[in-house]
Amino acid sequence: MSVRLIFLGTSAGLPTVKRGLSCIVLKYRGDLLIFDCGEGAQRSMMIAGIGFPKNLKIFITHMHGDHVLGLPGLLQTLSLMDRKYDVYVYGPKGIVDFIMKVKELLQFQISYGLHINEVNSGIVVEEKDYVVRAAEAMHFQQSYAYSFEEKPKPGKFHPDKALALGVPKGPLWKMLQEGKCVLNMFGEPVFPHQVMDPPKDGIKIVFSGDTRPCESVLNLSMNADVLIHDSTFDDSLVDKAISDMHSTASEAAEIALKANVKLLVLTHISARYSSSTEALLNQAREKFGNVIVAEDFLELLISKNDVSLRRLIDPMK
Amino acid sequence: MSVRLIFLGTSAGLPTVKRGLSCIVLKYRGDLLIFDCGEGAQRSMMIAGIGFPKNLKIFITHMHGDHVLGLPGLLQTLSLMDRKYDVYVYGPKGIVDFIMKVKELLQFQISYGLHINEVNSGIVVEEKDYVVRAAEAMHFQQSYAYSFEEKPKPGKFHPDKALALGVPKGPLWKMLQEGKCVLNMFGEPVFPHQVMDPPKDGIKIVFSGDTRPCESVLNLSMNADVLIHDSTFDDSLVDKAISDMHSTASEAAEIALKANVKLLVLTHISARYSSSTEALLNQAREKFGNVIVAEDFLELLISKNDVSLRRLIDPMK
Numbered sequence: 001m002s003v004r005l006i007f008l009g010t011s012a013g014l015p016t017v018k019r020g021l022s023c024i025v026l027k028y029r030g031d032l033l034i035f036d037c038g039e040g041a042q043r044s045m046m047i048a049g050i051g052f053p054k055n056l057k058i059f060i061t062h063m064h065g066d067h068v069l070g071l072p073g074l075l076q077t078l079s080l081m082d083r084k085y086d087v088y089v090y091g092p093k094g095i096v097d098f099i100m101k102v103k104e105l106l107q108f109q110i111s112y113g114l115h116i117n118e119v120n121s122g123i124v125v126e127e128k129d130y131v132v133r134a135a136e137a138m139h140f141q142q143s144y145a146y147s148f149e150e151k152p153k154p155g156k157f158h159p160d161k162a163l164a165l166g167v168p169k170g171p172l173w174k175m176l177q178e179g180k181c182v183l184n185m186f187g188e189p190v191f192p193h194q195v196m197d198p199p200k201d202g203i204k205i206v207f208s209g210d211t212r213p214c215e216s217v218l219n220l221s222m223n224a225d226v227l228i229h230d231s232t233f234d235d236s237l238v239d240k241a242i243s244d245m246h247s248t249a250s251e252a253a254e255i256a257l258k259a260n261v262k263l264l265v266l267t268h269i270s271a272r273y274s275s276s277t278e279a280l281l282n283q284a285r286e287k288f289g290n291v292i293v294a295e296d297f298l299e300l301l302i303s304k305n306d307v308s309l310r311r312l313i314d315p316m317k
Numbered sequence: 318m319s320v321r322l323i324f325l326g327t328s329a330g331l332p333t334v335k336r337g338l339s340c341i342v343l344k345y346r347g348d349l350l351i352f353d354c355g356e357g358a359q360r361s362m363m364i365a366g367i368g369f370p371k372n373l374k375i376f377i378t379h380m381h382g383d384h385v386l387g388l389p390g391l392l393q394t395l396s397l398m399d400r401k402y403d404v405y406v407y408g409p410k411g412i413v414d415f416i417m418k419v420k421e422l423l424q425f426q427i428s429y430g431l432h433i434n435e436v437n438s439g440i441v442v443e444e445k446d447y448v449v450r451a452a453e454a455m456h457f458q459q460s461y462a463y464s465f466e467e468k469p470k471p472g473k474f475h476p477d478k479a480l481a482l483g484v485p486k487g488p489l490w491k492m493l494q495e496g497k498c499v500l501n502m503f504g505e506p507v508f509p510h511q512v513m514d515p516p517k518d519g520i521k522i523v524f525s526g527d528t529r530p531c532e533s534v535l536n537l538s539m540n541a542d543v544l545i546h547d548s549t550f551d552d553s554l555v556d557k558a559i560s561d562m563h564s565t566a567s568e569a570a571e572i573a574l575k576a577n578v579k580l581l582v583l584t585h586i587s588a589r590y591s592s593s594t595e596a597l598l599n600q601a602r603e604k605f606g607n608v609i610v611a612e613d614f615l616e617l618l619i620s621k622n623d624v625s626l627r628r629l630i631d632p633m634k
Contacts, residue, residue: 014394015360021390039390040357043332065393065423069386073338073356076382077331098422105415106382107458141424 001129001150002303003028003203005226006312008044009036010294012232012246012268013066019269019296020044021066024207024228026148029129031055035146035207041070042077048297048312052078057125059132060091061209062143063098072102079111086113090125090134092142093118119144121216130202135220137211139245145209145217147224150202154179161195203302206261210268212242213251221259225302228294229255231266234279249280253287263307267294318446318467319620320345320520322543323629325361326353327611329549329563329585330383336586336613337361338383341524341545343465346446348372352463352524358387359394365614365629369395374442376449377408378526379460380415389419396428403430407442407451409459410435436461438533447519452537454528456562462526462534464541467519471496471509478512520619523578527585529559530568538576542619545611546572548583551596566597570604580624584611 004027011019021038025045032053034041037060045052056078060068071089078087089095096116103110117124121144125132130150137143157177159169166184167173175182176192184190206221208229221227232246241248247255249266256264266280273280277293284291297313321344328336338355342362349370351358354377362369373395377385388406395404406412413433420427434441438461442449446468451461474494476486483501484490492499493509501507523538525546538544549563558565564572566583573581583597590597594610601608614630 014397015363017360017364020360039387040360043334043337043357046332047334063423065390065425068423069390070356073382073386080331094422101418101422105411105418106380106385108382 001029001203002301003148003150003205005205005300005302006048006050007265007267007294007296007298008041008048009038010267010269010296010298011038011066012270014271015040016271016274018274019271021070022061022268023070024267025050026205028148028150031057031127033132033148034058036061036067036209037071037074038066039069039073042074044296045074052081052083054085056085056087057132058087058089059124059144059146059207060089060095061137061145061207062092062139062141063094064141064210067210068095068098072099072106072108075099075103075110075114076106076108079109083112086115088125089114089116090119090132091116092144094142133220135216137209137217138214139210139212143209143211145207145211145220147204147206147220149204152199152202155197155199157196162190165190165194167195200304203304205302208247208252208255210246212245213247213255218255218259221255221261224259224261225304226263226265226300226307227256227259227261228265228267230268231280231284231293232268232270234273235283236279249284250287253284253291256288256291262290264288264291265294265300266291269293318346318520319618320465320467320522322522322617322619323365323367324582324584324611324613324615325358325365326355327584327586327613328355328383329587331588332357333588333591335591336588338387339378339585340387341584342367343522345465345467348374348444350449350465351375353378353384353526354386354388354391355383356386356390359391361613362391369398369400371402373402374405374407374449376441376451376461376463376524377406377412378454378462378524379409379456379458380411381458381527384527385412385415389416389423389425392416392420392427392431393423393425396426400429403432405442406431406433407436407449408433409461411459450537452533454526454534455531456527456529460526460528462524462528462537464521464523464537466521469516469519472514472516474513479507482507482511484512517621520621522619525564525569525572527563529562530564530572535572535576538572538578541576541578542621543580543582543617543624544573544576544578545582545584547585548597548601548610549585549587551590552600553596566601567604570601570608573601573605573608579607580617581605581608582611582617583608586610 009020009023022036023041026033229252326337326340339353340358343350546569
């Protein structure tokens with residue numbers, strides 16, 4: 001299965017004409033996963049034609065306005081649409097208080113089950129085909145990076161090998177395909193790896209959120225297909241990156257290199273690069289070749305062997 | 318002086334692809350007045366090229382999410398821009414609590430003096446050249462309509478009349494122009510109306526906010542140049558308008574007619590009219606001829622004798 005990743009807000013701190021506040025959505029097998037929900041996210045979802053399916057999960061990296069001020073409006077809009085399916089929100093300490101207080105202050109009703117979870121490091125969601133894992137990032141407050149990890153797929157089963165090893169067609173084949181050891185017609189054990197190709201890794205995508213370069217995000221990113229990393233500043237502003245707890249373009253590239261990721265996407269772009277992001281791209285590219293700068297309404301179609309890019313709307317117009 | 322009025326959010330409840338959440342800005346002599354601040358307002362201001370001048374006032378009609386959820390982000394962005402000039406916010410009961418709680422929950426700093434005022438009916442702002450007046454609207458909560466009223470301008474002074482009445486050029490002319498009675502060279506009183514045309518009415522613009530048609534908004538709207546009125550539904554949904562405390566198109570038109578306004582602008586348009594607002598326009602027009610339906614990025618240039626329209630960006634593209 002492939003993953004659709006759509007960048008809806010790629011700006012840092014304040015929006016610009018071309019970049020909205022932080023929001024990335026991930027579509028996988030009918031599920032919608034939203035990573036951060038800056039102001040304006042709900043409308044960008046409508047413009048991008050992203051519907052609100054039965055399975056809807058929202059992950060907040062940290063409780064700064066530019067990452068979370070679109071959440072109350074989205075929750076309210078889902079209610080105005082008379083949604084009945086549950087909605088799950090995951091975030092750091094403070095997320096429950098924020099949503100409940102704003103809901104109370106603005107007196108809005110929720111038409112669906114709303115489940116808000118304050119997360120810890122580790123697996124925060126486990127579904128049949130994927131997990132979402134959180135790791136502490138290095139920012140001002142409690143702040144999380146998240147990974148979406150498709151579960152490994154069993155390798156191809158070879159009937160000829162099974163027959164040659166004395167395992168007849170039938171329930172024993174199913175057991176082997178499920179990873180179990182069976183006994184053949186001679187009473188000898190036959191192991192799955194003898195009749196199947198090795199399991200295929202699933203797709204892995206990592207969102208750093210706002211962060212200084214750090215071990216925990218590096219570890220979370222190991223061998224990811226796509227790493228979306230904070231790249232608020234170019235290298236000439238490394239001191240500002242340190243004081244503001246963000247990363248520079250080449251710091252993001254170093255993490256991508258060490259983590260052996262396939263593609264690095266720079267995001268959370270400071271408004272000072274409104275006219276050009278070339279400096280960011282060039283500085284990153286010196287350390288890590290396969291890098292792009294995120295844009296609003298850029299879509300990545302990610303399979304295990306390939307990533308294709310498409311612009312849903314040209315934000316440069 | 319003319320007034321620039323720019324519609325930035327003309328949708329009701331939830332945004333659509335073409336309409337953002339409630340926000341209208343008014344520019345007058347370098348002052349910026351913002352009426353309602355729905356989610357996304359700050360970015361629409363950037364897209365429309367509206368800067369943030371020294372004199373900045375924000376008026377909130379009521380504490381529903383679609384009218385106020387863009388306010389925390391705007392206040393935060395002004396701070397990120399390192400604004401030093403004071404910002405004044407006016408709104409109903411609850412506005413102080415909302416801003417202070419969100420500021421605390423999201424831990425953002427404010428770089429400028431922030432003055433938040435819970436208003437009552439009557440004049441809420443008086444400046445040299447204009448006042449802003451509030452009147453209670455009829456909605457679920459405490460809800461206000463606001464009028465912007467340019468102060469009357471003195472009529473044209475006629476030097477020939479002053480000379481003929483025995484008032485020589487000099488300080489006495491200034492006193493007459495300031496509305497004071499003077500004594501002429503024969504010791505007789507000369508009154509301003511003898512040497513000046515009658516005062517010219519200033520421009521008056523009224524924003525109803527969300528409301529059922531009501532006396533207080535009608536009174537506030539008397540002889541306005543422009544009335545911007547809730548027109549969430551067309552007449553076939555009058556029952557829904559009553560239960561949701563909104564107005565239909567022809568109800569808005571009746572208020573415009575009774576108040577003797579020059580131009581009616583229908584706004585707060587339900588998402589159900591995304592493909593066409595013809596029904597709203599036609600129903601209103603049957604009762605009141607000079608009516609338009611608001612659109613995002615529509616600008617009105619309003620002088621006492623004329624209103625011209627311009628689309629800053631074509632939202633239908």
